[in-house]
Amino acid sequence: MIITIPWLKEHLKTKAKDNEIIDKLTNIGLEVEEVKEGFNQLTDFKIAKILKVEKHPNADKLKVCDVDIGGTETLKVVCGAPNAKSGLITIYAPPGAVIPKTKFQLKIAKIRGVESKGMLCSESELNLSNESDGIIELKNRVNDIGKSYFKNKSENIVDISITPNRADCLGVRGIARDLSSSGIGTLIPIRNINIKKPIKHRIKTSIIKDRLQGCTSFGSCYIKNITNKESPNWLKKKIYALGLKPISAVVDITNYVMFDMNRPLHAYDADKIDKQIIVRTSKEGEEFDALDGQRYKLKKGMCVITDQSSILGLGGIIGGTKTSTEIKTRNILLESAYFLPESIRKTARALNINTDAKYRFERGIDPNSVLDGLKIASNLITRICGGEVSTFIVSGKTSQKSKSIKFYIEKFENLIGISISPNEVQKILTSLGFSLKKIKNGFNVIVPTWRPDINEDVDLIEELIRIKGFESIKLIEPEKKRLNETLNFNQKLFHLSQRSLASKGYLETVTWSFTDSKIDSQFSKGEKSVEILNPISSDLNVLRRSIFSNLSIYLKKNQDRGYLDLSLFEVGPIFFGKNPGEQRIVIGGMRSGKVGRKSWLEKERKVDVFDIKSDVILSLMELGVEEKNIFVNENSTSSFHPGRSGSITFKSEKGPLLAHFGEIHPAIIKKIDFKEPNIYGFEIFIDNITQPDNKLRLSKKNLKSSDFQKSERDFAFVLDKIIKIGVLEKLIKEIDEKIIKQVNTFDVYEGDKIPKGKKSVAINVVLQSDEKTLNEKDLDSICKKIIEVVRDKTGATIRS
Amino acid sequence: MSIENLKEKEFLIKINEAKTLAEIESLKSEIFGKNGLMTHEFKKLGSLPEEKRKDFAKKLNELKSNFINLIDDKIFEFENKEIENKLKQEKVDITLPIRPHQRGKIHPVSQVIDEISSIFSEIGFSVAEGPDVETEYNNFTALNTPDHHPARDMHDTFYLDKNKRLLLRTHTSPVQIRTMMSQKPPFKIIVPGRTYRCDSDQTHAPMFHQLEGLHIDKNITMGHLKGCLNHFIKEFFEIKNVKMRFRPSHFPFTEPSAEVDIGYKIENGRIVVGEGDKWLEILGCGMVHPNVLKNVKVNNKKYKGFAFGIGIDRLAMLKYGINDLRAFFETDYRWLSHFGFDPLDVPTNYRGLSK
Numbered sequence A: 001m002i003i004t005i006p007w008l009k010e011h012l013k014t015k016a017k018d019n020e021i022i023d024k025l026t027n028i029g030l031e032v033e034e035v036k037e038g039f040n041q042l043t044d045f046k047i048a049k050i051l052k053v054e055k056h057p058n059a060d061k062l063k064v065c066d067v068d069i070g071g072t073e074t075l076k077v078v079c080g081a082p083n084a085k086s087g088l089i090t091i092y093a094p095p096g097a098v099i100p101k102t103k104f105q106l107k108i109a110k111i112r113g114v115e116s117k118g119m120l121c122s123e124s125e126l127n128l129s130n131e132s133d134g135i136i137e138l139k140n141r142v143n144d145i146g147k148s149y150f151k152n153k154s155e156n157i158v159d160i161s162i163t164p165n166r167a168d169c170l171g172v173r174g175i176a177r178d179l180s181s182s183g184i185g186t187l188i189p190i191r192n193i194n195i196k197k198p199i200k201h202r203i204k205t206s207i208i209k210d211r212l213q214g215c216t217s218f219g220s221c222y223i224k225n226i227t228n229k230e231s232p233n234w235l236k237k238k239i240y241a242l243g244l245k246p247i248s249a250v251v252d253i254t255n256y257v258m259f260d261m262n263r264p265l266h267a268y269d270a271d272k273i274d275k276q277i278i279v280r281t282s283k284e285g286e287e288f289d290a291l292d293g294q295r296y297k298l299k300k301g302m303c304v305i306t307d308q309s310s311i312l313g314l315g316g317i318i319g320g321t322k323t324s325t326e327i328k329t330r331n332i333l334l335e336s337a338y339f340l341p342e343s344i345r346k347t348a349r350a351l352n353i354n355t356d357a358k359y360r361f362e363r364g365i366d367p368n369s370v371l372d373g374l375k376i377a378s379n380l381i382t383r384i385c386g387g388e389v390s391t392f393i394v395s396g397k398t399s400q401k402s403k404s405i406k407f408y409i410e411k412f413e414n415l416i417g418i419s420i421s422p423n424e425v426q427k428i429l430t431s432l433g434f435s436l437k438k439i440k441n442g443f444n445v446i447v448p449t450w451r452p453d454i455n456e457d458v459d460l461i462e463e464l465i466r467i468k469g470f471e472s473i474k475l476i477e478p479e480k481k482r483l484n485e486t487l488n489f490n491q492k493l494f495h496l497s498q499r500s501l502a503s504k505g506y507l508e509t510v511t512w513s514f515t516d517s518k519i520d521s522q523f524s525k526g527e528k529s530v531e532i533l534n535p536i537s538s539d540l541n542v543l544r545r546s547i548f549s550n551l552s553i554y555l556k557k558n559q560d561r562g563y564l565d566l567s568l569f570e571v572g573p574i575f576f577g578k579n580p581g582e583q584r585i586v587i588g589g590m591r592s593g594k595v596g597r598k599s600w601l602e603k604e605r606k607v608d609v610f611d612i613k614s615d616v617i618l619s620l621m622e623l624g625v626e627e628k629n630i631f632v633n634e635n636s637t638s639s640f641h642p643g644r645s646g647s648i649t650f651k652s653e654k655g656p657l658l659a660h661f662g663e664i665h666p667a668i669i670k671k672i673d674f675k676e677p678n679i680y681g682f683e684i685f686i687d688n689i690t691q692p693d694n695k696l697r698l699s700k701k702n703l704k705s706s707d708f709q710k711s712e713r714d715f716a717f718v719l720d721k722i723i724k725i726g727v728l729e730k731l732i733k734e735i736d737e738k739i740i741k742q743v744n745t746f747d748v749y750e751g752d753k754i755p756k757g758k759k760s761v762a763i764n765v766v767l768q769s770d771e772k773t774l775n776e777k778d779l780d781s782i783c784k785k786i787i788e789v790v791r792d793k794t795g796a797t798i799r800s
Numbered sequence B: 001m002s003i004e005n006l007k008e009k010e011f012l013i014k015i016n017e018a019k020t021l022a023e024i025e026s027l028k029s030e031i032f033g034k035n036g037l038m039t040h041e042f043k044k045l046g047s048l049p050e051e052k053r054k055d056f057a058k059k060l061n062e063l064k065s066n067f068i069n070l071i072d073d074k075i076f077e078f079e080n081k082e083i084e085n086k087l088k089q090e091k092v093d094i095t096l097p098i099r100p101h102q103r104g105k106i107h108p109v110s111q112v113i114d115e116i117s118s119i120f121s122e123i124g125f126s127v128a129e130g131p132d133v134e135t136e137y138n139n140f141t142a143l144n145t146p147d148h149h150p151a152r153d154m155h156d157t158f159y160l161d162k163n164k165r166l167l168l169r170t171h172t173s174p175v176q177i178r179t180m181m182s183q184k185p186p187f188k189i190i191v192p193g194r195t196y197r198c199d200s201d202q203t204h205a206p207m208f209h210q211l212e213g214l215h216i217d218k219n220i221t222m223g224h225l226k227g228c229l230n231h232f233i234k235e236f237f238e239i240k241n242v243k244m245r246f247r248p249s250h251f252p253f254t255e256p257s258a259e260v261d262i263g264y265k266i267e268n269g270r271i272v273v274g275e276g277d278k279w280l281e282i283l284g285c286g287m288v289h290p291n292v293l294k295n296v297k298v299n300n301k302k303y304k305g306f307a308f309g310i311g312i313d314r315l316a317m318l319k320y321g322i323n324d325l326r327a328f329f330e331t332d333y334r335w336l337s338h339f340g341f342d343p344l345d346v347p348t349n350y351r352g353l354s355k
Helices: A005-009 A018-027 A172-181 A233-241 A249-261 A341-351 A356-363 A367-385 A409-416 A422-431 A457-468 A489-502 A517-523 A548-560 A609-622 A666-672 A694-698 A725-733 A776-794 B005-017 B021-032 B037-047 B050-088 B108-122 B150-154 B174-182 B222-237 B290-295 B312-320 B333-339
Strands: A002-004 A031-038 A046-055 A063-068 A074-079 A089-093 A109-111 A114-116 A155-161 A204-207 A215-224 A266-269 A276-281 A287-289 A295-297 A303-306 A311-314 A332-339 A393-396 A404-408 A435-439 A442-446 A566-575 A583-592 A630-633 A640-650 A657-664 A679-684 A711-720 A740-749 A758-767 B133-135 B166-168 B187-196 B207-217 B244-251 B254-267 B270-273 B278-288 B304-311
Touching: A002 A005, A002 A233, A005 A018, A005 A155, A005 A172, A018 A031, A018 A155, A018 A172, A018 B244, A074 A114, A172 A249, A172 A422, A204 A215, A204 A393, A215 A276, A215 A367, A233 A249, A249 A266, A249 A356, A249 A367, A266 A311, A287 A311, A303 A341, A332 A341, A332 A367, A341 A356, A404 A409, A404 A457, A409 A422, A409 A457, A409 B222, A422 A435, A422 A442, A422 A457, A457 B244, A457 B254, A489 A566, A489 A583, A489 A609, A489 B108, A517 A548, A517 A666, A548 A566, A548 A583, A548 A666, A548 A679, A583 A609, A609 A630, A609 A640, A609 A657, A609 A679, A657 A666, A711 A776, A725 A740, A725 A758, A725 A776, A758 A776, B005 B021, B005 B037, B005 B050, B021 B037, B021 B050, B037 B050, B108 B187, B108 B207, B108 B222, B108 B312, B174 B187, B174 B207, B174 B290, B207 B222, B207 B278, B207 B312, B222 B244, B222 B254, B222 B278, B222 B304, B222 B312, B244 B278, B270 B312, B278 B290, B278 B312, B304 B312
Parallel strands: A204 A276
Antiparallel strands: A002 A155, A031 A155, A046 A063, A046 A089, A063 A074, A109 A114, A215 A332, A215 A393, A266 A332, A276 A303, A287 A295, A303 A311, A404 A442, A435 A442, A566 A583, A583 A679, A630 A640, A640 A657, A657 A679, A711 A758, A740 A758, B133 B166, B187 B207, B207 B304, B244 B254, B254 B270, B254 B278, B278 B304
16 A cells, blocks of 8 residues: 555644654554655756757767756757757756656667767656657746756655555555554544535446345446546646556546545446446356456356446456546546455456455445545546536445444453553544443444454454554563473484484485476376476476475586585475375485595595495484394385385385485486486485384493404305395394304405306404303304305305 | 622713614613623622621612613603604695595574574474465464455465365464364464465565464463563574564454564674664564464363464574575575585584574
8 A cells, every 4th residue: 555645644634754654654553665755756857958959870860969957068868859959948867767657767878879868858758748749848947957847845655565454544544544543643534525416317226136246335426517637736646656647537536535535436438338337246258348458258146337238347346448438528427336345356366357446345445435435536526527416326235334342451451461441442442433332341342334354352452452552561481391392203303314414414405395297207107296286387386296306406407507426315295195194204315426526535436326325224223223123125116226226124124114225217317317427316204213112212221242352254155146145144143143243244246256147245254252252163163154054045155 | 889880880871872772772681681780780689698688689679770761761762763753754745635525514494493493492382293285274264364365365375276275385374273173272382394375586485484383371461472482582593682573463363463573784784683773574473363263162261372473484594694585495505505504513402502
């Protein structure tokens, strides 16, 4: 909502300075978004005299003028106006000035090779009239050369953000009323207008009863023999301040009354109305040409203003071209009606129309302002355009009853925490237009009809504290007492996982929950995508099914910036359906490129599947999964290279899925076209990590450590390639868990030196007893057992 | 005195003047060897009369340890010299770079959520969560924002179905509804989470983070709300005094509603929070509307309380001087490395929020 301070002062008697008013507005909940100095820029426009005119050397229709703007220098200005001639006094706009019509800011520019310092203006360019054939010709202003053309002193234009509940403040008067209540001035009473209504209303109006009827009251008058014209300056100035363009006196007046009183009106060219006005609901498929140049196809049940033959307007939203007023319009029908907010909102939303009238009706204007609107507007119209006004006729309801609320002062104290006196209650509410009657411990409060937002006592409490000021509330320091744990188990894992991955060199990222379906489908083959109906753009059109979608999009972007060796991770939701709760939290990570690239110390190598496996396993352990419960197997998903990927399940292959990891499938890498194609990824499903028993979690197991000497033995087995080392290690460990403390593979060889289809595996075994020092005999016997078991179970031979 | 005084002195001089480890070793055997000086002297012990023996033995032992100390010192001196000489040959260029490494970082949003959780934990709030996809009822209707309410226009909503019944939550407030529906009062929760609006420009991202707060109990007033937020802001920005103002506003689910501004100024191109004469809006709050309590079947005669909503990304920007909201979600390696936090930098109550 835009107001100017002088306009405000037409309703508010105050000695307060502009900045006091502006601060007060914000303090009472009418938040000032911006204060602009209106007309100020126009002081740039100077009265100037053309001293000399020469033809432009490179263009027939252009002239180069020497212009005197009152200073010591003359300026060269290029001008295309046919009437530019020496001696002419006109208006000059310097570089930097903003042309009111085009809102274009001037710069020093070369026009066809000749530099022009500013511009000479036409009336149209300054929004003074539609005259655009030549530059302005001023008479009798020789003595004013160099002075500003516009005398208007700057006035503050204040842009206020009105919250959706405060429909009443969508008019200047409503804002003035609020300010008066806050003690910054007094509301000036509306002057009583006595308007003569010498003629009869010539057009019959009716509202057709209907369940969906959105119009409850249709007031109008007929005004005969007007001379529509350009608005007078005082009115144009207001229209400009609102950021609108003056059109004609009739249109400008209806707009003015809307912004002044929050009373939308509409003027019809009465001669274009076919016999009578019928307010009805639309039929499915009816069409109508609106003033915004659009043709709208209506749905059933929209509120339309029609005549005998066609639709003239969408009630309370937008008028139609058929009966629009023009400069030559002689007779008008002036409408002042009330439309139901829900009906307006439904129609405007369905047709996607937003107008100032719609904005007001949908929030709820004063239903009892129908006659006032007619009175004020018809008075202004006859004052400016002449003509005669008919009697006012209202179809439908003529007035609406006020609500009343019982208000007990104690409730204010209970909710706000401070007390308020009955006097203060009375003073604040009365100044806002409420009327009060004392009852026991409170008041019976009658709500003015312009406040549709006030429905119950808590609304009154808000009004009271809003005007009294939040600063009067004493703050109560919070108690430092904790009843419940701050985080539950899963939430703890969430936070821990971030630190866990970051400590392994990964950068945490946060990406959109939505992604590009083309990429997402690569990582969720065979699954139905979760589409967004109205995506922000076509490449963010689905909820992500995989955490890899965005990670790969951004990994690629970073690679394109030249960063090839990257580790990224995100902890966030992925979605497997469009219903609430069809989502799970995943830790996703991606690594690309090399380890030790260009290092003087280390030999550079590609990131490989065991890098990613280490990251996953260490993180799982940090998240509380015991090493012995980490079961690695070959199963993975289509996102991965089938030979270089795997999964981790809890305890056994059939246990809950904890993670996938591996090389990203080369076909996907090719499709996304990565600059550095060596890419590995993992997904950890933290929701599947089970919460350990609280007692077990808190008390650690006893530490068993043996003080007896430990021994190590190395074995080299030759066995079939298909035998998994993980299985082999497990096999050895289980031979005697009391003595075999550690099993570690330290070399794997496949090649010429051993038979085809075989591999050689070197394993180190740590042996230690908790009861005694193992002697040579003990050691030999356990080694023999290891060799036998491995041979029997896997067919391995020992390599000598 | 039968110890050969002359020899003793001679050896002391020789030890002192020895120039190599070998010289010392040969002196050592001359003194302690089979036919050495000391061995020779000790042999005399047996032949001494009883009364002199004790005294002689004492002197001999003193002499012995004297020799040993002198020799050991000398050996130590030579060995040290030898090590020093060797180390002089082993010099590396210590300015060469360290081993290749990658430094991981925590995203500012995560860090700030940890900070916020730590502050609210101390005053008894627990963290609650809800799904990102919500029903139109939980997101709007239950929050006293019926279908025709113009406040819905202020939420540019992403929808998942044609009937507009399923949507991406536009705020974290539906978690209020979920919590109150499924549990019994009192409620004291914060809800950090992702929120969505289909709005995208320099200062708006289609996804951002909000922190919802809800405290419902008997006898909660707006004074508690003010105290709670004042505490939070002071703790979060780690300053003693904060200029803060409550400004009336409107949210359908709270009444009275307010927005909270904090004072700030620009100093040397950087924003200084808490003082100065400019105001910056950082959160919205109010007393929970009786209709909301009615909708979740909480007795609004007995229970009341406050709710608030804070933009987490905005707080992170303010506290850590980050200018561009959209960069939060663009995964630029350089940005993440620069604005991210060390994983060991865990905000806690006892240690403080930031390093």
